[in-house]
Amino acid sequence: xxxxxxxxxxxxxxxxxxxxxxxxxxxxxxxxxxxxxxxxxxxxxxxxxxxxxxxxxxxxxxxxxxxxxxxxxxxxxxxxxxxxxxxxxxxxxxxxxxxxxxxxxxxxxxxxxxxxxxxxxxxxxxxxxxxxxxxxxxxxxxxxxxxxxxxxxxxxxxxxxxxxxxxxxxxxxxx
Numbered sequence: 657x658x659x660x661x662x663x664x665x666x667x668x669x670x671x672x673x674x675x676x677x678x679x680x681x682x683x684x685x686x687x688x689x690x691x692x693x694x695x696x697x698x699x700x701x702x703x704x705x706x707x708x709x710x711x712x713x714x715x716x717x718x719x720x721x722x723x724x725x726x727x728x729x730x731x732x733x734x735x736x737x738x739x740x741x742x743x744x745x746x747x748x749x750x751x752x753x754x755x756x757x758x759x760x761x762x763x764x765x766x767x768x769x770x771x772x773x774x775x776x777x778x779x780x781x782x783x784x785x786x787x788x789x790x791x792x793x794x795x796x797x798x799x800x801x802x803x804x805x806x807x808x809x810x811x812x813x814x815x816x817x818x819x820x821x822x823x824x825x826x827x828x829x830x831x
Contacts, residue, residue, distance in 0.1 A: 667734060668750045668753060671730055671746065674726050681757070685754060687724070690720040691718040691747070695718055696743075704717075704741065711732055712732065714731075715731035734746075758790075760791070761791050761809050762792045763809035764807070765794070765795050766797070766808070768799055768818070769799075770795070771805070776795065779793070787809070803817065804818050
């Protein structure tokens, strides 16, 4: 995994630089996400590995219908360097660069039960205050947490779940 990220990083930075110059972060995000989904399909992945498939055909296969000329050139460059399989990693790294540039923190809140809209708004405000940035929250439900929630915001994980508290208590009692 780390090797693929190392290989994908310069391509993500290049895509980000073009998107920044074009002031088209959202357009590039959409196009990269589309290409990454297509490239990750097992049938497409097998086809991309076929030496009979030309670089131009491979790039055309992965480009969304409304892709810009710059994005098509980007895909052609990836195809020419035999790096189309890196598209999922490139897309993920691009999104990290975009979030940093737009000063947005992406947080995933996993709770034992679905959170009411009011609680989610309070949580967003608290996270916005803590990070000093806008916050995009994605929610998930995991009944195994018993109660409370786990917040994963990049490098910061806040475990306020009952399951986490019980595990910490058990660990403390074991020592």
